[in-house]
Amino acid sequence: MKTLSIDQINRHDKRFCISYPLDDTALSASIQKVGIIQPVILLDTFPFLAVTGFKRLEIAHHLGLKEIPYITIDITEQKALLFAIHDNIQRGLNLVEKAHAIERMLHIGFSSAEISDTLNILGMNHHEKVLKTLIALASAEDFLKHFTVSHNLSLKNVGYLLRFEVNERTSIIQLLSSIHITESTVREILEILTLLKLKHGTLPLEDLRPAGIQDLLGRLKVMAYPVRTSLHEELQNLRKASGLPPNIDIKVDPFFEKEYIDIGIRAKNQEDIYQALEKLHRLTDDGILGRILDLTKGKLR
């Protein structure tokens, strides 16, 4: 295997680099143990330009290695980029890497059809919105890229984050990084924050010091959906006041849209039924059920 001095490679020119992040603890440990097994591919220019192997180069540099195994190729820029993309595709690209790939293709001047083909290979649709989000992600701050990869964010959630100003985005990411959160909850929170920003022009992040995900969601919902949360609170209070036994269940539409409630009785014998009916009778007389029904008409007392 041929080797050459790392100094002969222009490490700063990353036109073919789609890998993110470049630091890779496992690869670093492996290189320290057995060295670089697979040669990097370089474009035959002076100084040499890396086409593949950016992670290996970066780690080699950090480890203070002087030489690196290599292969040179003499192809066009466009072919070199395709080479780089397809060399990485087999391991499965994360969203930031996909964004890098498409952004680099656009920069080098690939045709729309070629970009469309690559998007298909990457499992994405050739849609204006998709392209716009990928391009914005490719040139976004490292903070967002890191969060995207570490939380395996969907393109939709990245799109939500990109609608905020950089400083707002940073605050949101800090907030979300402080709690254990799933992708679907990220979406719910970003949707609420987008709504609040639209309605009020600012984000209410300063006062938020959530004790956990449910606490954060609860507080955001009070701000975004004040009527619905009031109705839910009232329903909770009425449920408490009713002292329902576990074999009676009162179901209310979560959006208080349906004009009826469902009452379920679990009974093992006739006595259970008599007792449940008697309880419901009392709740009706006390006006509790009436008040629950009022909630379905949006009435709070």
Next chain:
Amino acid sequence: MTAYSGEYLISQKVSFVEARGNIVRDCPGTRNHICCGYKTIDLVEGCVLSCSYCILKSYINSPDIKITRDYDYIFSQLDEVIDHEKTHVLRFGTGELSDSLALDRRFDLNRPLVTFFGEKKKALLELKSKWAYVDHLREYLNPYTIISFSVAPQNIIDREEKRTSPLYKRLKAAKRAQDAGCFVGLHFDPIIIYPGFEKDYEYLIHDIGRILDLERIIWISLGLLRFPPRLFDEFMEKGRKNLLFGEFIRGEDGKYRYIKSERIRVYSMLYTQLKSKSRDLFVYFCMERSDVWKSVTGISLDDNESLVRLFDTRIHDLYGGIL
């Protein structure tokens, strides 16, 4: 073909297509909501007015306009539907998949229908629009054609209905239609909740009372903003502040709509203001639940049929024996 309609060039492609299948259909309605039994005539598919909240964006795949002009085919369907109906006075409209008047002056689409309904004398045709130009139809108008306008505060027209006629032109066109012997309809749809909307709607109702002959308004519909999830994403993306200001829930049909307590509050406010102009105004809700009807109007509607009967009574009161 590009269409030139009034003051601006429309960039959407207009094509004429062969009539296929059912052009005359029942308004799709929505589950667990009271529907008025309207019938639609899909003469035009697509709209040049491009209102920001338009639901057509999620129903129609192509931005282009498709026009059907096989009138014999359409008339035969109309004949069949009208002659088959023995109980109710049917109401038809061309404004379901398009604006009824926006392209009419150029393509002369409604005149054959207006004439058909005038000769048939058994059903009503409603031309529903935000485009205030009906003078080209004036000499053909007859009592069986209802000229209707969607109305909204000018604030909303400026921001969300940018290509449409201003409010005062719509009201003046409606008055000219009344003067030509027609009944007119008004559609407060979509009603949008935004900061200060209450005052704007109060002024709007005041203008209606000032400009129009209230006795010649056949019906007024109220419909608060509602839209499919795809539009919710679009509103968020485009920062449609006015459209997202209120508090929304997902209804049983999957569409976003304002939470019920807000709907009742807003409908009650508008209903009371309209009725204060004239007790005789016929005000109905487009796609609302029976409990909202009851809370706002005191009217108990069990099903669509009961609303259709209210329409029959209204039409009978205004037309007497001629329908």
